[in-house]
Amino acid sequence: KMADVLDIESVEDFGEEDGDIDVSRLKDRARKRKGRGLVQPPTEVDRDPNYDRIESGSDHIPGPQKSIEGWILFVTSIHEEASEDDVYEKFSEYGQIKNINLNLDRRTGFIKGYALVEYDTYEEAAKARECLNNSEILGHKIHVDWCFITEPKKSSRRRKH
Template sequence: FFFDMAGRYDDEDDFRGKAAKGRGVNEKSERSQGGYDSVSQAAGVGPARSVEGYIVMITNVHEEAQEEEIHELFSEFGEIKNLHLNLNRRTCFVKGYCLIEYATLKEAKRAIEEMDDQEFMEQNLQVDWAFLKGAMTSRKTRR
């Protein structure tokens, strides 16, 4: 075949389809039909839903806080699906943040509203959404 300066092929025969070979070529599967679980892609700005629920991020967590204490403090707002309180490997103290996943938007929203700027172990917790969807035009920073 030949490629001219206008970006066209000289030999039209090169565009003929080739026979597909291999196992499963002619089978229809859920994957080819697009049968995937998906997260809601509704328009607008707001909290993004994860696969199992809504994730809240807690910052300014005291380095000596225990997972059980955090769980007890935040479980009053609803069932906690997941709680991640990451430790510094070198010091074995909390890194200063925690991620909590609630099943419903209502539970997560209530936790944010009631626990943001609340004192825990002589430090004020900062509680907000871990993930937001849509445009982020006026996100407040906490440094």
């Protein structure tokens, strides 16, 4: 058996065929797009986002910062088998809890080891933070700190070395 052979010498001209003309016309009309997200002109939302903000005021003191909803504590090193009720019970002794959030690991079903506990007033949150930091839940030592803090105001003058 003999394989199919392409006879190059019998081909007359490698000029543009109908398909080549269509491809070149298509390439002329195409726009070049590069980069992640194909940068587009900013929309109205991008130019003037109307987000809720809390102004820190002129007496910029470093320390805890109130969120839009309230005063939020970040609790870490929680035992993985602890429940929302365990955390709620421990923190409700220091004031009315406005909201509590424990994220679960979808694979295991246990909590991820941290929680966000929200109080309405600074006094309740500060008391809970002071009393519960380095305390225990289900035999595990937990750490409690502010979720949002303000940094010291940066001086406009540069340091000279």
